[in-house]
Amino acid sequence: MKNNNLFEGVKSRRKKYILSLVVLWLIVLILFCLNMTIGEKNYSPLQVINTLTGHSSEGAYLINKLRLPRSLAAVFSGIAFGVAGNVFQTLLRNPLASPDIIGVSSGSTAAAVYCILFLNMNRSLVSVVAVIAGVLTSVLIYKIAYIHSFSANRLILVGIGTQALFTAFISWMIMSASEYDVPTAMRWMNGNLNGIVTDSLPLLIVVVISCLLAIICLRHQMVSLPLGDSYATILGIHVNLVRTVLIVLSVILIAFATAITGPIASIAFLSGPIAKRICGHNQANILSSALVGAILVLAGDFVGQHLLYTRFPVGVITGLLGGPYLIYVLVKQNKGGQL
Amino acid sequence: MNSNTLIAKDIQAGYGQKNILQSVNIHIPENKISVILGSNGSGKSTMLKTFCRLMTPTAGLITLDGTPLSQIKSKDIAKSIGLLPQTSIAPEGIKVAELVSRGRYPHRQFMTGLNKDDYKAIEEAMEAMKITELADRSIDELSGGQRQRVFIALALAQETDILFLDEPTTYLDIAYQIEILDLLKELNKKRGTTIVMVLHDINLSTKYADYLFAMKDGTLIKQGTPSEIITEDTIRKIYGIDSVIIRDPISDSPFVIPVSAHDNYLS
Ligand SMILES: Nc1ncnc2c1ncn2[C@@H]1O[C@H](COP(=O)(O)OP(=O)(O)O)[C@@H](O)[C@H]1O
Ligand SMILES: [Mg+2]
Numbered sequence: 001m002k003n004n005n006l007f008e009g010v011k012s013r014r015k016k017y018i019l020s021l022v023v024l025w026l027i028v029l030i031l032f033c034l035n036m037t038i039g040e041k042n043y044s045p046l047q048v049i050n051t052l053t054g055h056s057s058e059g060a061y062l063i064n065k066l067r068l069p070r071s072l073a074a075v076f077s078g079i080a081f082g083v084a085g086n087v088f089q090t091l092l093r094n095p096l097a098s099p100d101i102i103g104v105s106s107g108s109t110a111a112a113v114y115c116i117l118f119l120n121m122n123r124s125l126v127s128v129v130a131v132i133a134g135v136l137t138s139v140l141i142y143k144i145a146y147i148h149s150f151s152a153n154r155l156i157l158v159g160i161g162t163q164a165l166f167t168a169f170i171s172w173m174i175m176s177a178s179e180y181d182v183p184t185a186m187r188w189m190n191g192n193l194n195g196i197v198t199d200s201l202p203l204l205i206v207v208v209i210s211c212l213l214a215i216i217c218l219r220h221q222m223v224s225l226p227l228g229d230s231y232a233t234i235l236g237i238h239v240n241l242v243r244t245v246l247i248v249l250s251v252i253l254i255a256f257a258t259a260i261t262g263p264i265a266s267i268a269f270l271s272g273p274i275a276k277r278i279c280g281h282n283q284a285n286i287l288s289s290a291l292v293g294a295i296l297v298l299a300g301d302f303v304g305q306h307l308l309y310t311r312f313p314v315g316v317i318t319g320l321l322g323g324p325y326l327i328y329v330l331v332k333q334n335k336g337g338q339l
Numbered sequence: 340m341n342s343n344t345l346i347a348k349d350i351q352a353g354y355g356q357k358n359i360l361q362s363v364n365i366h367i368p369e370n371k372i373s374v375i376l377g378s379n380g381s382g383k384s385t386m387l388k389t390f391c392r393l394m395t396p397t398a399g400l401i402t403l404d405g406t407p408l409s410q411i412k413s414k415d416i417a418k419s420i421g422l423l424p425q426t427s428i429a430p431e432g433i434k435v436a437e438l439v440s441r442g443r444y445p446h447r448q449f450m451t452g453l454n455k456d457d458y459k460a461i462e463e464a465m466e467a468m469k470i471t472e473l474a475d476r477s478i479d480e481l482s483g484g485q486r487q488r489v490f491i492a493l494a495l496a497q498e499t500d501i502l503f504l505d506e507p508t509t510y511l512d513i514a515y516q517i518e519i520l521d522l523l524k525e526l527n528k529k530r531g532t533t534i535v536m537v538l539h540d541i542n543l544s545t546k547y548a549d550y551l552f553a554m555k556d557g558t559l560i561k562q563g564t565p566s567e568i569i570t571e572d573t574i575r576k577i578y579g580i581d582s583v584i585i586r587d588p589i590s591d592s593p594f595v596i597p598v599s600a601h602d603n604y605l606s
Binding site (some may be wrong): 217276 | 391427436444
């Protein structure tokens with residue numbers, strides 16, 4: 001039969017995707033090991049495992065209380081930002097979309113900075129307030145974007161406006177606060193993995209894994225959304241329901257991750273496009289953008305901690321990646337004759 | 340093949356405050372090919388969208404085998420009613436075979452991959468549209484006509500009993516127009532698929548259609564077999580032009596020759 005190999009391509013692309021996932025997963029593992037072993041004091045991987053499993057007390061504080069929470073926070077916030085960003089890019093059919101558009105991270109950050117500077121709240125309470133503020137902000141923006149029917153353009157416009165407003169508000173708060181509190185507030189400005197406490201991690205991990213699984217369950221619907229709402233409806237997808245659920249899940253992901261690490265710049269924005277670049281556009285790229293997100297945060301933190309003349313928060317390093325990417329997209333779109 | 344009696348009763352639909360469909364009554368002829376004729380903006384696409392639940396009628400009722408559409412699960416409707424919209428977005432970077440496979444969504448189980456039936460349906464759809472050679476190409480690298488055939492294949496892969504097509508031949512040269520209409524005729528004969536399409540070429544319409552609907556300003560002004568309704572009078576009513584009607588020497592269907600102002604022809 002002449003069409004024996006009609007699906008060869010489909011199958012080989014599928015295989016390539018799975019292979020890419022394995023490779024990305026290995027990179028995450030390697031970076032995780034690097035972050036666990038290298039630092040002020042270097043330990044061998046074996047030593048780290050011994051300490052983690054309680055067979056040795058060598059470097060217990062450094063490994064168990066500092067590096068482990070830091071690396072886990074990097075992985076799970078990376079997954080959260082990466083997946084949520086990819087979901088938004090898919091929903092809005094725009095490679096430049098990111099959940100910041102819906103104001104989650106700017107809402108969380110503004111609330112956190114306010115709580116730190118003016119209410120002197122402690123860190124865990126700040127996180128709670130940040131989650132709530134992020135969710136509320138996004139609900140408000142989504143409602144506005146949904147006035148008559150859903151409009152991606154309106155969402156983007158309202159989102160950019162709100163973000164600008166919050167940024168101005170944050171700057172004003174920092175200018176009028178006492179100098180003493182500003183460094184604490186600044187950590188919220190550009191995502192930071194310093195001083196992550198072990199207590200906050202289980203919740204983050206549970207939330208990220210549950211949202212990730214829920215989004216994976218919607219992957220068949222997600223791959224049809226780029227065809228447009230009409231096609232998705234004809235195929236029997238409850239477009240509005242699916243879109244709302246996906247947005248809610250992404251907002252939760254971003255809100256929780258932001259509450260613990262602050263808004264780590266560019267991860268949400270970069271993970272999806274990088275994952276698509278590596279794995280192609282034929283699947284929903286949920287797991288691939290999750291892994292790319294984790295890689296970016298782990299690598300960014302490693303660079304910021306160990307490879308430069310002084311220590312930088314991870315958000316500063318990843319933020320540096322965002323600019324060149326924007327220029328790359330602009331150049332590419334210009335070449336395609338469309339903008 | 341029994342879920343294909345689609346009836347609209349007194350439906351009205353429109354955009355915002357503007358009402359477009361004015362109390363339309365249609366019983367889609369089962370297992371037949373119907374063509375909707377009408378000038379630009381007469382509401383043909385609006386009617387197809389309403390039948391395919393892309394628009395909710397503001398009044399009236401659409402039933403599928405006697406059950407109102409609003410009471411049927413969306414995925415079940417998707418197994419019975421398919422649509423090729425007038426315009427389609429070609430998502431960036433996606434390959435043709437994968438795009439056609441999107442048509443299998445209503446048949447797929449919750450967590451599984453594509454099964455044997457899915458592969459068979461995709462393969463048949465792609466063969467019917469002669470796009471098997473394009474399987475591994477990106478959709479955004481194709482010509483307008485190739486894209487159109489990919490999107491028709493997507494609709495075919497959905498394997499619905501009723502298939503609506505909004506101007507399926509618009510981007511195609513005459514050879515592909517004939518080829519696609521032949522393929523749709525074959526689908527109709529082999530599987531009994533009910534086909535309803537909007538065409539702008541009256542003469543191709545009379546050649547392929549068992550039944551014609553004529554629309555004007557959101558109402559159905561005529562319906563019947565081509566020989567019944569294609570008259571000089573109907574053409575004038577639909578398009579506002581004079582014409583002469585002869586017989587197609589091959590198929591004996593009515594053949595419309597439009598009269599130009601330069602023809603010096605007095606009817
Ligand atoms: N999305 C829309 N919003 C508002 N008006 C529309 C929209 N689509 C179509 N219309 C109007 O509805 C009328 C019928 O359009 P349509 O059904 O697309 O006509 P046809 O397909 O017969 O050319 C036209 O007057 C058109 O301007
Ligand atoms: Mg139309």
